[in-house]
Amino acid sequence: MSVVERNNVRLLGPETAPALVFSHGFGCDQNMWRFVAPRFADDHRVVLFDHVGAGNSDLAAYNPQRYSTLSGYAEDLLEILRALDLRGVVFVGHSVSSMIGLLASIAEPDRFSKLVLVGPSPRYVDDEGYYGGFSAGEIDELLDSLDSNYLGWSAAMAPVIMGNAERPELGEELTNSFCRTDPAIARQFAEVTFRSDNRADLGKVTVPTLILQCSEDVIAPREVGAYTNANIPGSRLLVLDATGHCPNLSAPDETYEAISAFLRTG
Template sequence: MDVFLRNNIKITGRTDKPLIVFAHGYGCDQNMWRFVAPAFEDDFQVLTFDHVGSGKSDVSAYDFEKYDSLSGYALDIIEFLEVLNAKEVIFIGHSVSAMIGALVAVERPGLLGKLIMVGPSPCYINDADYYGGFDKEDIVEMIETLEQNYLGWASHITPVITGRPDKPEIAEELENSFCQNKPDIAKHFAKVTFTGDNRGDLPKIKASTLIIQCDPDIIAPKKVGEYVHEQIPNSVLKIIPSPGHCPHLTSPEQTIKVIKSFLA
């Protein structure tokens, strides 16, 4: 299988420079990085892609067993990076892709030189002394709702995710992105995303890591970002004082500035 077609891989920028990979979040595609990725093309080789089942990826490659955990997505990334013979990659992952990037870093130490996590959450469900932002009952109810009425759920949740009532066009774009994906795949990916628990993987990450945290963020609250920072040994936490869960869409200039400062 051609992994470049499978993941709809696009490469721009400088081929003689380090590789920087932008990975999109749940329900999205690589187009969500359009305000940020071009700012790095003068100094990096820039790769954007779609997770299998999202965007313009090869949907026929979606295997419900393989993608029943985030490890399946991590294996895809490892595969195409190895095809490129890439080393010391800079990986930027939004939301669920932050955890997918964490798994890549753990599975292939040294493959990622730097890991940048935008709005990460290793576990959305509150547990004993851990605060994930949601009670288990909330997640169960959400999954039941999206199974019964995925399009209605998408319409309700996207303004919550963006957190910017002053920018309704961003919520509308996100809703359209959610609705372009096949409902059965989108529902499955949602279950994997919101019921997963990758807390145990965080201390194993050796790559230099930047955590970008919006404040406030209902989906991945500040307390979650602080937890991720505490658990990853070589990490830096940067707060963007902007509401919502998608700073690359709602606050791209701040996002670019924070990333470039870290890479410098």
């Protein structure tokens, strides 16, 4: 199976236009970008894909050892760019995909021209002198809950992650997305995500970077956005009016405008 098939790569827009790559977060798939990505297809080569284990990717390609760290996912991203012969792409990553794209850009910086990190977190667990939003015990409880009742965890956590309680249909969509994911794969991806620590990698980024931070986000609070901004050289931080952790769904117009403005800068 080719890389394109393995990751269910979908291409929109002119073949020779500058490439814009969208990457989804934990428990999601490329469909989460449906209100934002197609709007760039008039003048960009839009690349959408599913991480192995998510969406319509090839589940048989899932290897627990390869995907025991975010580096495995970063290598997948680079394999996609190599297969499509893309360089100088603008990468837009949501949540954990922010760090996946960041790692890929460090490994092969010539493949990237800009990064857009939507709700990024280099470390979710609090540490001495660092606020990540979760204690180590809370992450343990989260993972234990995943083990014992994945569907129940999905139903309880998805609306919290999404925020926007006045729009329950958004939380329901995220719940359904979580529930379509293989529980064993989701459990390992959750552990890799929530126990990751990429703080030391932030200073290695060499391409222009925009950080999109929601005004209220329980997964990536504003302190985390500020820390990420302070530690990626030359990065810009934009705090959106949007709330919750998925502005690509809850505030697609604002998300689109923020990315568009960044594309227009030098």
